[in-house]
Amino acid sequence: MSGRNKRESDTGRCHINFVQLEGLALMKIIKHCHEEGAGNTEVAQGVLLGLVVDEKLEITNCFPFPRHADDVDEEDYQLEMMRHLRKVNVDHLSVGWYQSTQLGNFITTQLLDSQFSYQTSIEESVVLIYDPIKTARGFLSIKAYRLTPEAISTVQERDYTPEALKKMRLGFETLFQEIKLVIKNSHLVNTLLCELYEMMPGSEGKQFLDLGTMSTLDRSLRCLMEYVDDLSQEANKFNNFQRQNAKQLQDKHKFMQKRAAENAQRQARGEPPLPEEDVSKQFKPIAPLPRLDAMITSGQISNYCKQISQFCSQSLGKLYVAKALQDKK
Amino acid sequence: MALNLVAKVHPVVFFTIVDSYERRNPDAHRVIGTLLGTIGVDKGAVEITNCFCVPHNESKEEVAVELDFAKDMYELHRKVNPGEVIVGWWATGHEITDHSLLIHDYYSRITTSPIHLTVDTTLHGGRMNIKGYVSASMGVPGRTPGTMFAPIPVEVISYAPEIVGTSVTQKSKYIRQRIVESTTDLHQIFEATQNMETTLDVLISYVDDVLSGKVTADNYIGRELTKMVNQVPKMSAHEFEEMLNTNMKDLLMVIYLSQLTKVNVSLNEKLTMLVATQ
Numbered sequence: 001m002s003g004r005n006k007r008e009s010d011t012g013r014c015h016i017n018f019v020q021l022e023g024l025a026l027m028k029i030i031k032h033c034h035e036e037g038a039g040n041t042e043v044a045q046g047v048l049l050g051l052v053v054d055e056k057l058e059i060t061n062c063f064p065f066p067r068h069a070d071d072v073d074e075e076d077y078q079l080e081m082m083r084h085l086r087k088v089n090v091d092h093l094s095v096g097w098y099q100s101t102q103l104g105n106f107i108t109t110q111l112l113d114s115q116f117s118y119q120t121s122i123e124e125s126v127v128l129i130y131d132p133i134k135t136a137r138g139f140l141s142i143k144a145y146r147l148t149p150e151a152i153s154t155v156q157e158r159d160y161t162p163e164a165l166k167k168m169r170l171g172f173e174t175l176f177q178e179i180k181l182v183i184k185n186s187h188l189v190n191t192l193l194c195e196l197y198e199m200m201p202g203s204e205g206k207q208f209l210d211l212g213t214m215s216t217l218d219r220s221l222r223c224l225m226e227y228v229d230d231l232s233q234e235a236n237k238f239n240n241f242q243r244q245n246a247k248q249l250q251d252k253h254k255f256m257q258k259r260a261a262e263n264a265q266r267q268a269r270g271e272p273p274l275p276e277e278d279v280s281k282q283f284k285p286i287a288p289l290p291r292l293d294a295m296i297t298s299g300q301i302s303n304y305c306k307q308i309s310q311f312c313s314q315s316l317g318k319l320y321v322a323k324a325l326q327d328k329k
Numbered sequence: 330m331a332l333n334l335v336a337k338v339h340p341v342v343f344f345t346i347v348d349s350y351e352r353r354n355p356d357a358h359r360v361i362g363t364l365l366g367t368i369g370v371d372k373g374a375v376e377i378t379n380c381f382c383v384p385h386n387e388s389k390e391e392v393a394v395e396l397d398f399a400k401d402m403y404e405l406h407r408k409v410n411p412g413e414v415i416v417g418w419w420a421t422g423h424e425i426t427d428h429s430l431l432i433h434d435y436y437s438r439i440t441t442s443p444i445h446l447t448v449d450t451t452l453h454g455g456r457m458n459i460k461g462y463v464s465a466s467m468g469v470p471g472r473t474p475g476t477m478f479a480p481i482p483v484e485v486i487s488y489a490p491e492i493v494g495t496s497v498t499q500k501s502k503y504i505r506q507r508i509v510e511s512t513t514d515l516h517q518i519f520e521a522t523q524n525m526e527t528t529l530d531v532l533i534s535y536v537d538d539v540l541s542g543k544v545t546a547d548n549y550i551g552r553e554l555t556k557m558v559n560q561v562p563k564m565s566a567h568e569f570e571e572m573l574n575t576n577m578k579d580l581l582m583v584i585y586l587s588q589l590t591k592v593n594v595s596l597n598e599k600l601t602m603l604v605a606t607q
Binding site: 022024027028031035060061064067084089132136186188189191193194196197217224238301304306315317318319322 | 339340341343344345347348349350351352353354378379381382383384395398401402405408409410448450452456457459484485488489490491493494495497498499517518519522569573576577580581583584587588590591594595597598601604
């Protein structure tokens with residue numbers, strides 16, 4: 001990651017090395033996503049507010065977006081909210097946005113587009129992806145992502161042909177870069193935490209030590225299978241395109257050869273050669289396939305795989321602990 | 330004016346209150362704001378799930394609260410969560426002043442029996458006291474009635490993910506820079522096992538003390554200990570080995586398959602890139 005950052009500073013862009021999240025913003029995100037989520041497939045989104053200090057992006061507050069966007073003008077809502085928050089001295093500079101996800105299925109074209117528009121208007125913006133399901137199971141899962149500069153230039157051109165991608169050296173792994181996220185609290189909040197520690201219900205929150213792993217694993221694998229199917233469809237489309245291209249090339253060659261042979265014959269007979277037709281007009285070149293969907297699907301798959309391996313490793317750990325307990329008996 | 334109300338507050342509310350206090354105007358000694366939440370069906374408990382700060386000016390004689398601001402903010406919040414209603418108001422500081430009465434009056438016009446929450450951010454007495462009140466009218470009949478703020482118990486409840494979030498942020502207490510970094514899942518299990526080990530050590534030393542007669546045995550603790558030991562499921566060693574092995578095999582296979590998929594995907598991408606740009 002440091003290599004990429006050096007490259008960024010070469011091109012004069014901003015370099016954010018890590019994102020600092022305040023406890024308050026984290027709790028608000030958790031609360032909003034929990035209340036919005038609850039079973040439906042739509043994501044909960046909101047705006048992050050904060051400041052940029054040297055090479056870290058401080059997120060000090062956030063507010064949620066209303067989900068029923070039909071009767072609410074999003075721009076107005078955002079402006080109103082920020083105006084009011086400014087009155088109570090909250091940082092009113094938007095530095096990004098957050099989104100909830102379900103088991104990590106967040107790499108979509110919408111995310112790409114939204115983050116692109118955010119990053120072009122506000123250079124340092126990040127998107128925070130929060131997973132409420134994983135957090136409910138006991139592992140706080142919140143990550144910060146940005147688009148790499150290569151991704152930004154590609155989206156700007158809207159050119160997803162393989163040539164453009166190769167020029168930009170853009171692959172599914174270099175679409176987004178994950179930025180280190182830390183949680184920071186002020187001293188007063190720490191005092192509050194000491195008070196809360198005694199008041200919080202102590203028995204819950206330990207369910208991550210639960211050995212029952214099958215339901216989550218089952219769900220993740222199912223989602224993974226869907227995406228692999230999508231990717232294989234993309235691969236099929238690509239293969240078809242290849243085949244068509246090859247066939248077209250062959251046809252072109254045959255035509256050229258026929259032409260040359262006819263011309264030779266005519267010359268032999270002393271007649272003027274046939275006019276050189278524009279070969280390319282006859283065989284219209286097939287448009288190269290945009291690789292965007294394939295890239296996004298691949299990125300999604302790799303994300304899933306990463307999550308699954310993490311999940312499995314912690315389950316293995318738990319199994320060993322259970323073994324130790326049993327042996328002690 | 331049910332005096333047996335219990336205020337159940339989510340941690341988010343406290344975080345917002347403390348943050349608003351930190352961001353107050355330089356001449357303000359305290360900040361106030363509105364509490365949002367839901368009133369329980371049995372009217373015995375009020376769940377406070379959100380809050381926001383309202384700018385106000387306070388001087389010796391008068392107090393001015395920006396009511397339009399409060400109304401606007403409430404409307405904006407309702408757009409996101411239509412189920413939340415105003416259930417009261419909060420203030421920082423360790424005592425209730427005369428001005429609080431006026432503000433409380435205003436809030437009682439909006440909702441019945443508003444709850445007043447105070448969070449002592451000035452750390453009066455070395456602790457951040459959190460207290461809740463409802464107002465009750467009192468006085469001698471026939472004369473001007475007064476209002477008394479009767480204390481009500483304040484509890485903290487949260488959704489499961491909120492508990493996880495709070496426990497992660499709790500770690501910031503122990504580190505100098507007050508920073509908590511995100512850790513892998515395995516690391517969290519590791520930390521939890523360490524915690525278990527330390528608690529077990531405490532328990533073992535207690536049992537040793539009892540056995541050697543240093544501490545008198547407490548029946549209640551003894552019963553809890555037996556319950557705990559009996560919770561480890563009794564299985565024959567053979568059965569347990571089998572269960573463990575099958576589970577481990579499943580997990581290892583899943584790990585292997587996911588790594589395979591990952592490699593396949595990157596290979597796919599490299600190949601298509603190569604082929605397409607020939």
